[in-house]
Amino acid sequence: MNIKKITLIIVAFLAFGCSMLEKEEDKSVLIEEDRKALESKINTLPTLLYKYIKVNKKISEMDSLQLAKLKKEHPEIEDIIETNSEFKKLYNKDRNSELTALDYIRFYRTFKTSKDIIEDFDEDILPSFFENNSTGRNLTAEEIKQQKAGEHIAFAAFGLVLRDFGKWSFSYELSMVDPEIIPDGEFKAVFMIFRNLMLFQKELYYLSEHELTQNIDWIEKHPEANFYTSFNISGFGFETKENAREYILVLNYLLRGLDRLKMDNEVSEKEAMKDFETAIEIADESGANNEIIQAVKVYFYTKKENPEKAIAALQELKTSDILSDAEKKSIDEAISYIEKRETDKVLNGVYDKIFLSKIVASYMYAQAKQVDWERVLKANNINAPEELKSSLDFITDLQKNINKYSSEESIDAAQKEIKEKGLELFEKSKNVFN
Numbered sequence: 084m085n086i087k088k089i090t091l092i093i094v095a096f097l098a099f100g101c102s103m104l105e106k107e108e109d110k111s112v113l114i115e116e117d118r119k120a121l122e123s124k125i126n127t128l129p130t131l132l133y134k135y136i137k138v139n140k141k142i143s144e145m146d147s148l149q150l151a152k153l154k155k156e157h158p159e160i161e162d163i164i165e166t167n168s169e170f171k172k173l174y175n176k177d178r179n180s181e182l183t184a185l186d187y188i189r190f191y192r193t194f195k196t197s198k199d200i201i202e203d204f205d206e207d208i209l210p211s212f213f214e215n216n217s218t219g220r221n222l223t224a225e226e227i228k229q230q231k232a233g234e235h236i237a238f239a240a241f242g243l244v245l246r247d248f249g250k251w252s253f254s255y256e257l258s259m260v261d262p263e264i265i266p267d268g269e270f271k272a273v274f275m276i277f278r279n280l281m282l283f284q285k286e287l288y289y290l291s292e293h294e295l296t297q298n299i300d301w302i303e304k305h306p307e308a309n310f311y312t313s314f315n316i317s318g319f320g321f322e323t324k325e326n327a328r329e330y331i332l333v334l335n336y337l338l339r340g341l342d343r344l345k346m347d348n349e350v351s352e353k354e355a356m357k358d359f360e361t362a363i364e365i366a367d368e369s370g371a372n373n374e375i376i377q378a379v380k381v382y383f384y385t386k387k388e389n390p391e392k393a394i395a396a397l398q399e400l401k402t403s404d405i406l407s408d409a410e411k412k413s414i415d416e417a418i419s420y421i422e423k424r425e426t427d428k429v430l431n432g433v434y435d436k437i438f439l440s441k442i443v444a445s446y447m448y449a450q451a452k453q454v455d456w457e458r459v460l461k462a463n464n465i466n467a468p469e470e471l472k473s474s475l476d477f478i479t480d481l482q483k484n485i486n487k488y489s490s491e492e493s494i495d496a497a498q499k500e501i502k503e504k505g506l507e508l509f510e511k512s513k514n515v516f517n
């Protein structure tokens with residue numbers, strides 16, 4: 084081989100190596116960008132209200148010595164304490180008498196003036212509810228970290244069973260958990276599925292893909308992992324001990340495939356299709372079958388131009404209770420287009436990436452609501468005290484009522500109602516509305 088050929092081979096090899104390196108570096112940059120964007124994606128107004136109530140409740144339960152110590156270590160807590168008096172009025176009144184529209188509106192107005200403060204405030208500088216219920220011995224820094232992570236996980240788990248207001252606590256609490264704090268194991272592997280469902284819905288696809296890849300690697304390296312015993316959640320179709328691990332693996336591949344599909348580039352789309360293919364193979368071998376698997380089969384087989392299998396999956400999916408009448412109508416349209424070999428109208432219209440993502444999210448949340456999360460947490464050494472559950476009840480109850488008076492229209496209606504109830508009450512309310 085002459086020198087010219089050798090030189091060309093070396094140049095080609097170096098170019099290929101550099102392009103691969105650039106691709107990995109680009110992806111690591113995108114992962115870091117997603118990490119930085121997580122907080123801003125979470126900080127919606129309803130989530131900040133949830134956080135504001137939770138932080139104020141914690142401060143209200145601290146004694147003066149605890150507060151004095153915290154003020155020295157974290158001067159920024161002063162800004163929250165300044166607004167805490169309004170919360171205490173509401174909290175104390177709630178335990179003694181019925182709260183009025185005026186109480187809720189006054190508190191909401193205080194929150195609005197404190198929105199920027201609470202957005203920048205780190206809740207984890209405060210003691211967790213678990214710390215307040217500890218045995219009295221001094222905890223190590225690592226134990227305190229674990230307890231705070233446990234509290235966030237518990238609040239997220241209980242938030243899953245709530246309706247509209249659970250999603251705010253679910254997203255916020257999962258964003259507060261550093262996955263590295265949780266020991267590797269079956270519980271972490273399942274926890275990461277829910278965390279990455281949250282990341283997917285916040286459009287943080289690169290961070291979600293990265294964490295799911297770590298999850299897949301751990302599960303594949305641990306064939307002995309026993310999800311049936313350590314995380315027996317019947318709502319997710321763990322029919323036998325043998326297929327539990329395979330089913331968790333299927334979910335990871337499906338969710339990673341969705342992340343890659345939503346990245347909207349040719350390379351990632353090919354990787355997504357490979358993930359879907361792997362998930363379908365594992366599901367077929369283990370006998371796992373449910374809406375999320377059927378939904379992905381529809382997309383995969385339509386894309387691969389296998390109409391028979393795509394239609395079979397659509398007909399099976401159509402029988403699901405989680406689908407609305409409108410969604411079932413879309414499935415009928417999809418079947419009609421596939422029969423006519425008009426697959427573009429399916430993949431770019433009635434059964435596109437958004438429709439697929441919606442079915443997956445609906446299924447995951449519907450199944451999560453059936454889980455006895457208290458039992459699951461206990462089985463994994465996260466014992467949620469009764470005070471924690473009552474705290475979440477109080478926070479979500481308060482948030483529901485405040486949200487009734489969080490728009491100008493609802494405030495106008497409340498003002499009219501107050502005026503009708505009496506001139507004296509109306510005079511009291513003027514400062515709040517103005």
